[in-house]
Amino acid sequence: MNELDNNMRLTSQRQVIIEELKKVKSHPTANEVYDMVRKRLPRIGLGTVYRNLDLLSEKGIINKLEVGGEQKRFDGDTSEHYHIRCVKCNRVEDIFIERYKELEKDAASCCDYTILNHHVQFSGICSKCLPDA
Numbered sequence: 001m002n003e004l005d006n007n008m009r010l011t012s013q014r015q016v017i018i019e020e021l022k023k024v025k026s027h028p029t030a031n032e033v034y035d036m037v038r039k040r041l042p043r044i045g046l047g048t049v050y051r052n053l054d055l056l057s058e059k060g061i062i063n064k065l066e067v068g069g070e071q072k073r074f075d076g077d078t079s080e081h082y083h084i085r086c087v088k089c090n091r092v093e094d095i096f097i098e099r100y101k102e103l104e105k106d107a108a109s110c111c112d113y114t115i116l117n118h119h120v121q122f123s124g125i126c127s128k129c130l131p132d133a
Helices: 012-023 030-036 046-056 103-110
Strands: 002-006 008-011 062-065 074-075 080-084 092-095 120-122
Touching: 008 012, 012 030, 012 046, 030 046, 046 062
Parallel strands: 080 120
Antiparallel strands: 002 008, 062 074, 080 092
């Protein structure tokens, strides 16, 4: 087995989870990841998928998104980018626009914190839901 870092082995289960997440742009929930992974590893348990998603996100190998109070979603793309969520169907998509670094400076000037990073989520109605709006 390969190692992802000094503290975590790249098990076959973790490898499949990473591969499946990198295949999609849909930002699946843990249950959706479980359904995807079970096609390749039919005996994997839901708890195993949850634990590995948490561990992989803690290590920065995948991103865990907490959007709109709904279930957490996961993103295989760890590059810095923003997200948009449809308020009707809860679909989450990537938005690739230049990150607004001045936001971190503005925030730092208003508080007694050292700003490490920021996350922005836009909300709207997707084109599929717009006719129903």
